[in-house]
Amino acid sequence: MKTEHDDSKPGISRRTLLARTGAAAAALAVGPVLGGIRPAQAASLRVPGEDEPHNRTWMSWPSSSVIWGSLLSRIQSDIAELATEIARYEPVIMCADGPTAASRARTLCGAGVTVIGSIPVSDCWMRDTGPLFRVDGAGGLDAFGLNFNAWGENATSFYGLPASAYDKDRTVAQNVAGYVGVPFAKASVVGEGGGVECDGDGTLMATESCWVNPNRNPGMTRDQIEAELLSRFGASKMIWLPGVTGQDVTDGHIDGTARFVRPGVVMVQLGGAVRPDVWTANAQAINDVLVNSTDAKGRRLQVLTIQGPDTLPRIPQGKQAQFLGSYMNWAVTNQTVITTQFGDTAKDAAAKTAIESAFGRPVVQLNLDNLYGNGGGGAHCVTMQEPSR
Numbered sequence: 336m337k338t339e340h341d342d343s344k345p346g347i348s349r350r351t352l353l354a355r356t357g358a359a360a361a362a363l364a365v366g367p368v369l370g371g372i373r374p375a376q377a378a379s380l381r382v383p384g385e386d387e388p389h390n391r392t393w394m395s396w397p398s399s400s401v402i403w404g405s406l407l408s409r410i411q412s413d414i415a416e417l418a419t420e421i422a423r424y425e426p427v428i429m430c431a432d433g434p435t436a437a438s439r440a441r442t443l444c445g446a447g448v449t450v451i452g453s454i455p456v457s458d459c460w461m462r463d464t465g466p467l468f469r470v471d472g473a474g475g476l477d478a479f480g481l482n483f484n485a486w487g488e489n490a491t492s493f494y495g496l497p498a499s500a501y502d503k504d505r506t507v508a509q510n511v512a513g514y515v516g517v518p519f520a521k522a523s524v525v526g527e528g529g530g531v532e533c534d535g536d537g538t539l540m541a542t543e544s545c546w547v548n549p550n551r552n553p554g555m556t557r558d559q560i561e562a563e564l565l566s567r568f569g570a571s572k573m574i575w576l577p578g579v580t581g582q583d584v585t586d587g588h589i590d591g592t593a594r595f596v597r598p599g600v601v602m603v604q605l606g607g608a609v610r611p612d613v614w615t616a617n618a619q620a621i622n623d624v625l626v627n628s629t630d631a632k633g634r635r636l637q638v639l640t641i642q643g644p645d646t647l648p649r650i651p652q653g654k655q656a657q658f659l660g661s662y663m664n665w666a667v668t669n670q671t672v673i674t675t676q677f678g679d680t681a682k683d684a685a686a687k688t689a690i691e692s693a694f695g696r697p698v699v700q701l702n703l704d705n706l707y708g709n710g711g712g713g714a715h716c717v718t719m720q721e722p723s724r
Contacts, residue, residue, distance in 0.1 A: 381569030388723040454507065645679055
């Protein structure tokens with residue numbers, strides 16, 4: 336049987352996956368799920384910006400040969416390298432799917448990463464499956480989930496994967512919240528953490544293609560989706576951006592193109608000779624909206640830009656069009672920003688300098704070609720920060 340990432344299908348990656356899975360698996364016994372889908376809590380609760388202090392980073396260990404096939408060990412190596420690097424700056428908890436997977440994760444990640452086998456996971460995309468944590472400024476912490484449905488329920492038809500391939504990931508958010516011991520609620524919208532950017536100061540940005548989409552939120556208007564996201568995040572303004580539908584599994588997640596650096600400041604990746612025209616045009620369209628936007632506090636956004644790589648010397652020509660050549664898909668830690676390098680010496684160096692200047696903290700660039708290429712996701716896609724209270 337063909338698998339999602341079978342080597343015999345060159346050019347196919349998570350970024351071209353139109354994911355479809357079946358019904359959710361039963362959840363672990365966890366902390367309180369307060370009323371299932373319920374109204375958001377008071378506005379004093381907010382999701383902090385990723386540049387604010389973290390208590391730890393959550394990750395999940397890929398162990399499914401059904402999903403990854405012969406590429407599994409290479410993806411595991413990239414996840415282990417990233418986890419080990421993050422653990423130099425803040426604690427990392429890696430969720431592994433049972434004792435065998437946990438043992439493998441401990442071997443590759445080393446003693447600096449805490450591996451637990453009590454939270455079932457299907458794959459490694461913790462940004463999309465994990466909980467969004469909120470703080471109240473007085474030591475309180477809770478979490479909510481976005482009802483992960485495998486990026487719109489298309490994996491089965493596109494890859495022939497069994498419907499159960501991503502079942503365990505549907506309950507990761509509430510299980511992680513239960514492990515932490517905080518109240519948890521389900522949002523009334525369906526989506527992924529990688530599909531929305533939050534500055535922690537009242538402003539969100541997202542692409543319409545991810546959210547105003549019948550594969551996630553049939554029958555809901557943009558205004559209804561916006562109201563729910565703002566309420567859940569403790570924000571007051573949404574900046575809607577153009578996206579791309581049907582070109583990748585995410586329908587154009589924002590975190591590969593534009594990111595908040597801090598309140599009032601965003602960075603956009605433009606250009607790059609290896610990117611297909613559809614993504615280059617979309618990045619320019621996103622930039623054009625942002626340069627004319629203000630945030631929740633009335634500040635005109637400062638928009639910083641970088642250029643994507645022009646060459647991918649380590650990647651076969653036939654696979655370059657599907658490669659996620661995004662420096663933007665970074666993971667922020669308490670001391671550093673971790674992104675990637677692609678072997679384009681000049682563009683790698685320019686991106687590192689620009690990101691360091693924007694954040695005012697060191698940037699670490701890793702070679703994560705398997706994750707970004709065969710996985711089609713990056714450091715941000717596979718991490719979820721738990722903020723300090």
